Amino acid sequence: MESTRLPIYHPYHNLTRSTHINDMLATPTISLPRAAGLAQLPTKIVATASTIEFLQDEEPKNINDLIRLRAQEDCSDEPIVAYPSSGTNYIHYTPKQLDAFAERAAPHYSAFIPQRTSSSDPVHVIGLLGPSNLDYLITLLAITRLGHTVLFLSTRISEEAYVGLLNSTKATTLLVDNAFQSMSKKIQGQCPVSVQPVCSRVDYDGSKPTTFLPKAYLDSNTENSNIAWIIHSSGSTGLPKPIYQTHAGNLRNYANNFGLRGYITLPLFHAHGISCLFRAIHSRKLIYMYNADLPLTAPHLVATLKSHDIQILYAVPYALKLLAESEEGVKLLASLHLVMFGGSACPKPIGDKLTAQGVLLVSHYGTTETGQLMTSFRDRADKDWDFVRPADNLKPFLRWEEQAAGSGIYELVILKGWPSLVESNRPDDAYATKDLFEAHPTTPDAWRYYARLDDTLVLENGEKANPLFVEGVARENRNVAEALAFGANKPRIGLFLIPAESTACKTNEELVGTIWSAIEKSNDQVPAFSRLSKDMIKVLPKNLVYRKTDKGTVIRAAFYRDHKDLIEDAYREDELSGSEILEGDDLLAFLRARLLEIADFADMSVLQDDTDLFSLGVDSLQSIRLRKSILETLDVGGQKVSQNFVFENPSLTAMAEELTRLRTGAAKKDLPTVEERMAALIGKYSDFPQHVAGNKAGPAGEHVVVTGATGSLGAHVVAQLVRQESVSKVYCLVRASSQAIGQKRVRQSLMERHVYHMLSASALRKLVVLPATFAEPHLGLSDRVYEQLSSEVTGVLHCAWSVNFNMGLESFERDCIAGARHLIDLCLSSTRETPARLAFCSSVSAVARTPGNIAPEDLPDSLSHAQGMGYAQSKLVTEHICRRAAAQTGMSARVVRVGQIVADTRQGVWNATEAIPMIFQTAVTVGALPALDETPSWTPVDIIASSLVESLASKEDAGVINLTNPASFHWTKDLLALLKQAGLNFETVKKRTWLARLRVSNPDPTANPPIKLLDFFTAKYDNDTKGRKLSYATAKAEACAPSLSSAGQLSFELVQKFVNYFQNNCWNSPEKKQAKQTVLVIAGPCGTGKTTVATAIAEKVNLAYIEGDALHTPEAREQMAQGIALKDSDRWEWLARLRKAAALSLLETKASAVVVTCSALRQVYRDSLRQVTEEGNFDIKFLLLLGDEEELKRRTEVRAVEEGHYMKPEMVVGQLATLESPGEAEVDVVPIDTVKAKEVVVAEVEEIAREMLT
Structure with missing residues (x-):
């Protein structure tokens, strides 16, 4: 096959840039076979800016060639390696001397290691174990001269590891330094190797008569592809594994260098160490090797740095730590051109300290399996030493896999095709490094090492x-x-x-x-x-x-x-027994001080003695730490302190009173009952101002405020509201630090629920996201925004609530109960003629203890009817507040009790971390599901959302409704049978048997997520109590919300959809998922800016770009220039060319994605493009650009006049008529409203594109 150079694709023409050291370090040299059909594609498809070149013929073909060539050059008498004769007294060695040393040592070793004189002779693996001294260096050169492979063995691994490496590589000989003779004897009995000593200076320095090797006739191309070195992994998670490195791969690696005189403290058996040495030899620059007989100390490092003209230090982080401990060490480092470390992560405090003192500290990142990848080389003014940057030619071979949605932590995966890649561990032949990184908050393509996945x-x-x-x-x-x-x-x-x-x-x-x-x-x-x-x-x-x-x-x-x-x-607490006795103010002061050590409060004034700690954001881990601190310090009278001590006593006063009671042995006070506390909260928040009727009509249409849009129900509510013609604006109040973050969270929420793709441009314009703080009277909004809402709002749908079943009642007060009151105040502040309507999403748990068999659609007779947890109690409190607001002010404040929400009816999307899906997942992780005697009532989330929207608008006189499916089913008889029918394989077992199996299953919550809820499941099911069967009256709900009647019986169709969703999206481990290359289609009618957006995104994300219009035939372009639409027969051929071009681009570049422009106006056209997924391991996504007719006409006319483009304004009308909104199943489409500033559109598309590709 003909060979071609592999282009590194850039999305813009005439690219000019200066050479970057990252490019120099990470630029491999490769030649690939020409892909079939590439020559026939139009050259306009991809703009190229740089090309990987072939190795020049005069370059060395193997390691031995490299040494011989350097020994024959004019500069062969210039020192290239320095090693101490003793201490730090360095002797310099030239390439000519190294060549002569290797020439003399090779015959010495040939006495027991046969020289290869022909490329058909077998290559032996020779183990090398010893300190990284001059004898070690000459030995590895001599073994290479004999034509064999060197297996580098660390001096720090176990006997078991040595045996494993020697056996797995089929080593024939082990060369051992005297210091490791005892280990070699242990090894020899377990491996079929010949153990021989490493040569000494007298064997190669010329003091003995010289014996010459016979002439060898080796084929350079064959030798080039042979294995030069075998390096091994560190064995941090098991036995070390061998990594094979060819002569060709190594030479490509060594050709990338800084061209500076260096000092290396790393051992040569380390991948970075041997690479640094040979990069110096390749670049003809002197390198000083640390004396292997000396311990690594600051005085030894300082002595060498002071005595020699060194420009770059290659070191392990420990060496940097030693130098950073003295002013002299820091000054020496700052005087160097460059300080580069590798082998492990440098502690951030050390790196920050050195960088602040003027040290140009560069982080190196690479692996034995992939070679050198990235460095943090940058301008001296840039202090981000710990953020590595990939070179342009590396980027197409990188895939960043986010560990959890929104975590910001990514595993680095190297894709097939990267020339230095010698190992794969993924089905697509990629290599998952198990190294985790976090992205720089502002600098693109800058990544900080976070941790090993292990x-x-x-x-x-x-x-x-x-x-x-x-x-x-x-x-x-x-x-x-x-x-x-x-x-x-x-x-x-x-x-x-x-x-x-x-x-x-x-x-x-x-x-x-x-x-x-x-x-x-x-x-x-x-x-x-x-x-x-x-x-x-x-x-x-x-x-x-x-x-x-x-x-x-x-x-x-x-x-x-x-x-x-x-x-x-x-973690044992048996010995915890504090003895300090504190009372009154002293005890409160102690608790306050310990709490402030553990938790951060932006405003200290909020921490009053009676403030609920959880309303301030104190979490469960901080609660554990506070409890332990109390036990270590205070005398608690030998009493047992509850594990949930802080949850049960969530204020400083409550904790102090309980600790005093425990120490003194006093009986528990007759504290207010939970019902009394609920009543107090109802009273506290039920004094309402009267609405002042305004004389302003307000803007036309419904203006609805929605909370909880980042949750499943809220997302469906928002998606349905913005699609209604009667709705003009939907304001989403979101807990977020900025509007941009809030917008991103809402968009991601709607996309995750598979509802965003069905939104039109006009629907998107209705959506406004506002960052809010519900605990504040004006919801954390500015006066201007609050006044605007007051003048516009017609309705409020309150879906947001803290879902924490451990918190007590009072812990819900600040954000939830008070937040609901503040939303009521917003309704009453309306400047319209009547207050805005309110629909409060309560929960059936608020009345779960209702006596009898049916819970009515009304406030319960007693506050004790709420389920016994703060969540349910707080919901019932708020129900009463809402109904009192209605009674006192005449406003519409409807309580909507929502039952069990499940997957939507269209896509089957369901949060896999909820309790019920977690139970289902045990069919996979445990192989069993429990046979429960329960009759649940489930309502799909989209039906709940429709019903909620209808209830807000309903004129029915119903203050409280139960929005739950009237139809129930039996868990075991109905649901489990449907789950099996849907493809889940499991054993049906008794609930306690199921718990027992879960208890002994994999304890890793990453591999076995249901294990996280073991305590919850145990509390619920480790008993013989039969579940109570409580039904809910729904007549009023069905009158207010006609959609509720469509819920019906649990169907196979719904079960099949959510099982498919779980299996395809949630239950596959990262190891099983085969990452795909993505075709990113920028679609939409003419005038929406497809080319502008595509070129900008391709540039920003560093992807190849295919201009779809370039693949039209000349006849088709002429036809469209005359305002004549194409026939579908022409389009099918064009779409086929697009598919082929996209597939070939991905195959050629091995990049994570390619950007393609194509109008893709109808679903059948998009379906045609989706066929690309059948041509390889590809995925496809559409970013559908939308706009108004007049604006699109204007843009098209400007482009026709200024650029002579064949698309004319008349084509806009036809294309908009052809445009089909995405269908329900087209969840791979993301609509973008382009009627806004170009830079805003580009920023939005870039953000979405990056999310799609990670």
């Missing part, structure tokens, strides 16, 4: 904590030799410290004290669940034995296994 600590509540940050902070302290965070499947994280040998601290407490201020600062920079409390820092003995990787870092998994008892001890 390192992430999954807490017992499913939250994922990054241990590296706090470990790095601790390791910065000179008194700490090692730090390791722990806490997997525990309520909070802890930290083990191993003291440095030189520590001056006399006690463990003193050691912890030296790092605590730094830990406190680091706590401010991480999520609440990742924060470390002082009591969870545990100091271990200096002489503790623990396993390390070849890089010298602790093997996390092995440490957790070997020292699991230490971890368990850290």
Whole structure:
């Protein structure tokens, strides 16, 4: 096959840019076979700006060639490697000397390792174990000269690891330094290898008579593809695995260099170490090797840096830590052109300190399996040393996979086709690095290393904590030799410290004290669940034995296994017994001080003695920490303190009173009953102002305020409202720090529920998102915005509520109960003739304890009828407040009790983290489902939304309605049978058997999400109590909301849809998902700016761009220029060419996506383009640009005049007539309203495109 150069596609012409060091370091050189049919495609399809070139013929073909060529050059007498004779007394060696040394050492080794004289001779794998000294370097050069492969063995791995590597690579010989003779004897008995000593200086320095090798006749092309080195992984999660590197791959890697005199502290058996050495040789620049006989200390590093003209330091982070501890070390680093580290992450405090002192610190990122990938090379003014940047030619081979929606944490995946890729672990032959990154908040294509996927600590509540940050902070302290965070499947994280040998601290407490201020600062920079409390820092003995990787870092998994008892001890409370007795104000002051240590409050004044802590954002992990602090310090009279102590006593006063009662042994006070507390809250929020009738008619149409749009029900409500002709505006009040973030959250919510694609441009214009704070009287809105709402609002649909079943009643007051009251006030502030109408979404749990068999559509006779949890009680409180508002002011304030909401009827979308879907998932993770004797009543979310919208507009005299499906079903007889019919395979078992199986199932909540709800399921089902069968009257609801009657019996169609949704979207592990390349179609009628948007997005996201119009035939363009629409027969051929061009672009570039412009006005045209998914592992998405007729005509006319484009304004009318709105199933379409500023449209499309591609 003919070869062609692989283009790196850029979406814009005439690209000029200066060479970037990231490009230099990450530019491979490859040649690919020409894809069939490429030559026939029009050259306009893709604009190219740069091309990967072939290797020049004069370049070396293998490692041996490289040494020989450098020895024959004019500069062969210039030093290229320096190694100490002793201490830091360096001797310089030229390429000519290295070549001569290798020429003399090779015959020495040929006595027991046969030389290959022909490319048909077998290649042997030769293990090399020893310190990275000159003998080591000459040995590896000699083995290469003999034509064999070197297996680099770390000096820091276990006997088991050595045996595994030697056996798996079929090594024939093991060359061992004297220092490792005892290990070699252990290995020899378990491997069929010949053990031989590494040569010494006298074997190659010319002091012995020289013996020459016979001439070898090796084919350069064959040798080029042979394996040069075998490096191995660190073995941090198991035994190390071999990674094979060819001569060709290595030479491409070594050709990328900085061209600076260097100093390397990394061992040569490390991938970064051997690469740095040979990059120096390739670039003809001198490199100093650290003396392998010396410990890595600051004095030794300083001595070399001071004595020699070094420009770049290649170091492990530990070396940087040592130098950062002295002013002299920092100054030396700042004097270098560049400081580059690798091997592990550099602690952020150290990097920040060095960068602030003028050090150009560059993070290097690469893997043994992929080669060098990214660096943080940048201008000196840019201080973001820890954000690596991919070069342009690397970007098409990167895929960033977000770990959880909205988490901002991505795993890096390298795609097939990257030339240095030597390993794959995905079905599409990509390599998932298991390295996690977070994107820079403002700089595009800049990524900070976050953690290893294996390192992430999954807490017992499913939250994922990054241990590296706090470990790095601790390791910065000179008194700490090692730090390791722990806490997997525990309520909070802890930290083990191993003291440095030189520590001056006399006690463990003193050691912890030296790092605590730094830990406190680091706590401010991480999520609440990742924060470390002082009591969870545990100091271990200096002489503790623990396993390390070849890089010298602790093997996390092995440490957790070997020292699991230490971890368990850290969480035991048996020894917690404080003795301090505090009372009154002293006790309150103690509780306040401890709480402020644990939780952050933007406004300290909000923390009053009686303030509900959970209304201020205190979470469950902070509650655990506060409880533990109390137990460690205070005398509680030997009494048991409830695990939910803070939840049960959620204010400083309540905690102080309960602690005093426990210590003194006093009987519990006759506190107000929950019903009395509910009544008090009702009274507190039921004094309403009267509405003042305005004389303003207000703008035409309904103007509806909606809360909860980021939830499932709210999303469906919004989607239905904006599509109604009678509705002019929908205001979404959203908890968000800015309008932009709020808009993004609402859009994502509607897209996740598969309702956004059906919105027209006019519907999108009705949608306004406002960031709000419900606890504030004016909802956190500015006076201007609040006044605008008062003048416009006609109705309020209040769907938002905190869903936390652990919180007590009072914890719902600030945001929820008071928030509902503030929305009532908004209704009453209306300047229209009548107040705005309110529909409050309550819950059937508010009346779940109603006596008898039927709950009426009215307020219950007693507040005790609410289910026994704060959530239900707060809902019932608000029901009463709403009805009192109606009675006192005459406003319409309807209570809408909503029952169990399930998947929608169209797409089957259902939140997989809810309890019922979690039960279903155990069919997959446990293989069983419980046989429950329950008769649920389920209502699809879209039917609830329709009914809710109808109830707001209804004139029916119904103050309270039960919006729940009148039809029920039996869990076991009906539902389980339908689940099996829908394709779920499971065993039906008794509920306690099911619990037992769940209890012993995989404890990892990532692989087995239902395990997170084990306690909830146990409380609900680990009993013999029969469930109560309570029905709800629905006559008023059906009168107010006719859609409710369409819910009907549970159907196979609905069950099939939500099972398919779960299986296709929620229950596949990331390892099983095969990532796809995406065809991103910018669609829409002429004049919407398809080309403008597509070129901008392709440039910003660095993707290839295919201009659809370029693939029309000349005849078709002429026909359209005359205002004659194309026939479908012409369109099918055009769409086929588009599909082919898109597929070939993706196959050629291996990029994550390609941008294509195509009008795609009708569903059949979009379906035709969707056929591209049958031509490869491709996905397709449509961004449908929309606009008004007059505006589109204007734009088209301007373009025709200024650019001579063949599309004329007359074509707009025809295209708008042809345009078909996306159908229900077309969830791959995202509508974009383009009747706004170009930069706003481009920014919106870019944001959506990035979301689609991650």
